[in-house]
Amino acid sequence: MRRILRNSSLFKDKSFIRLVALAAAGSGVAYGLGSDWSSRVSIQALPHYTFSPNSLFPSLAPSRYVNAPLSFSSVSSASEADVNKESPKPCCGCLGRDTIANAAARVGPAVVNLSVPKGFHGMTVGKSIGSGTIIDGDGTILTCAHVVVDFQGFTSSSKGKVDVTLQDGRSFEGTVVNADLHSDIAIVKINSKTPLPTAKLGSSSSLRPGDWVVALGCPLSLQNTITAGIVSCVDRKSSDLGLGGMRREYLQTDCAINAGNSGGPLVNIDGEVIGVNIMKVLAADGLSFSVPIDSVSKIIEHFKTKGRVVRPWLGLKMLDLNDMIVAQLKEKDVMFPDVTKGVLVPMVSPGSPAERAGFHPGDVVVEFEGKPVGSIKEVIEIMGDKVGKPINVVVKRAKNASVTLTVIPEEANPDM
Numbered sequence: 141m142r143r144i145l146r147n148s149s150l151f152k153d154k155s156f157i158r159l160v161a162l163a164a165a166g167s168g169v170a171y172g173l174g175s176d177w178s179s180r181v182s183i184q185a186l187p188h189y190t191f192s193p194n195s196l197f198p199s200l201a202p203s204r205y206v207n208a209p210l211s212f213s214s215v216s217s218a219s220e221a222d223v224n225k226e227s228p229k230p231c232c233g234c235l236g237r238d239t240i241a242n243a244a245a246r247v248g249p250a251v252v253n254l255s256v257p258k259g260f261h262g263m264t265v266g267k268s269i270g271s272g273t274i275i276d277g278d279g280t281i282l283t284c285a286h287v288v289v290d291f292q293g294f295t296s297s298s299k300g301k302v303d304v305t306l307q308d309g310r311s312f313e314g315t316v317v318n319a320d321l322h323s324d325i326a327i328v329k330i331n332s333k334t335p336l337p338t339a340k341l342g343s344s345s346s347l348r349p350g351d352w353v354v355a356l357g358c359p360l361s362l363q364n365t366i367t368a369g370i371v372s373c374v375d376r377k378s379s380d381l382g383l384g385g386m387r388r389e390y391l392q393t394d395c396a397i398n399a400g401n402s403g404g405p406l407v408n409i410d411g412e413v414i415g416v417n418i419m420k421v422l423a424a425d426g427l428s429f430s431v432p433i434d435s436v437s438k439i440i441e442h443f444k445t446k447g448r449v450v451r452p453w454l455g456l457k458m459l460d461l462n463d464m465i466v467a468q469l470k471e472k473d474v475m476f477p478d479v480t481k482g483v484l485v486p487m488v489s490p491g492s493p494a495e496r497a498g499f500h501p502g503d504v505v506v507e508f509e510g511k512p513v514g515s516i517k518e519v520i521e522i523m524g525d526k527v528g529k530p531i532n533v534v535v536k537r538a539k540n541a542s543v544t545l546t547v548i549p550e551e552a553n554p555d556m
């Protein structure tokens with residue numbers, strides 16, 4: 141411990157804290173206690189290690205609020221049992237005293253803990269630990285890339301072996317079949333002669349800030365750990381977190397997650413997986429991030445059909461327009477086209493498909509593949525994985541001029 145504390149002086153510099161915090165995706169969360177490489181993790185884990193049951197209780201005891209109308213009115217002498225007897229059964233769709241326990245029970249058996257020995261010049265110097273979810277009875281396990289792929293080597297196609305332990309104690313040797321470092325999603329496969337429990341994938345698009353969520357996993361080797369919280373933000377952008385590379389969006393929650401939770405599921409109160417936990421901000425409490433399951437499903441689809449994630453690249457910077465931005469742009473430039481919705485192109489990369497197609501800085505994309513668009517999200521959605529296929533784009537320019545351009549996306553290097 142003392143060594144760990146001393147090391148924490150390393151983190152006095154603010155920018156370094158931030159960097160390490162976000163690199164949690166890459167290394168912080170990855171390494172368990174007990175290896176020399178774990179000191180960074182321990183700093184992150186330290187405050188969470190001192191929890192007392194009391195400090196956990198309020199957030200994990202929703203029963204308090206379940207029978208809300210009754211419990212609040214009968215604070216007098218009624219015992220809790222009485223209150224429960226009198227209170228109506230929580231309605232379908234309401235949060236009940238068992239809601240979180242039921243959600244956790246539904247997915248729990250399918251949650252696994254993983255470990256990968258970390259080698260250095262042929263020597264084993266520790267292990268990378270994490271969590272995962274069995275999503276198919278054939279032994280397909282969803283987890284995150286930084287747990288199972290050797291980041292030092294940056295090999296995204298590691299066919300490494302992974303040790304897997306199920307909640308019921310069964311253990312397997314799994315194989316990494318796919319890993320995408322950019323999204324930090326990986327698939328590990330185990331073979332079992334006996335049936336495996338599986339978790340159901342839900343949808344992340346209908347989530348709202350404030351929705352209850354439950355995180356399951358094996359933080360700091362504490363198997364079968366459940367923490368609960370709410371969705372704090374449904375679309376936290378990678379750029380907001382200071383992460384480079386292509387744009388990504390994360391679910392932000394206040395669920396406590398720690399080293400070893402990486403790759404584990406974030407589930408809704410129906411017990412459906414709605415995210416994959418991957419990182420947290422180191423120097424803060426309650427800032428945890430998960431890859432939304434809708435993106436994960438697309439990534440899995442790419443893995444199945446192409447063996448890797450193919451991302452189209454146009455070479456455009458894009459900016460969502462809203463009334464305020466349009467008004468400001470009009471104020472600056474009277475020629476700015478009359479648009480109510482669209483996506484502004486502030487910059488076109490030299491030598492990019494967009495430049496070849498004739499995009500100009502200042503263009504406003506209003507139609508993409510025949511569909512009106514009002515946000516970058518919609519553009520990305522429509523673009524899908526159309527690499528090498530021409531796309532017609534309608535842009536508005538000065539004096540309302542409407543121009544149709546044809547652009548052929550190339551495959552992106554996502555870390556650029």
Ligand SMILES: *[C@@H]1O[C@H](CO)[C@@H](O)[C@H](O)[C@H]1NC(C)=O
Nearest residue numbers: 253254255303304305361363
């Ligand atoms: C999973 O966690 C348990 C409990 O800490 C541990 O005994 C087991 O070795 C872990 N499994 C793997 C594959 O790391």
Ligand SMILES: *[C@@H]1O[C@H](CO)[C@@H](O)[C@H](O)[C@H]1NC(C)=O
Nearest residue numbers: 474475476477478538539540
């Ligand atoms: C642009 O079009 C809108 C209606 O679509 C019109 O009201 C406006 O005057 C036009 N602006 C210019 C500069 O032609």
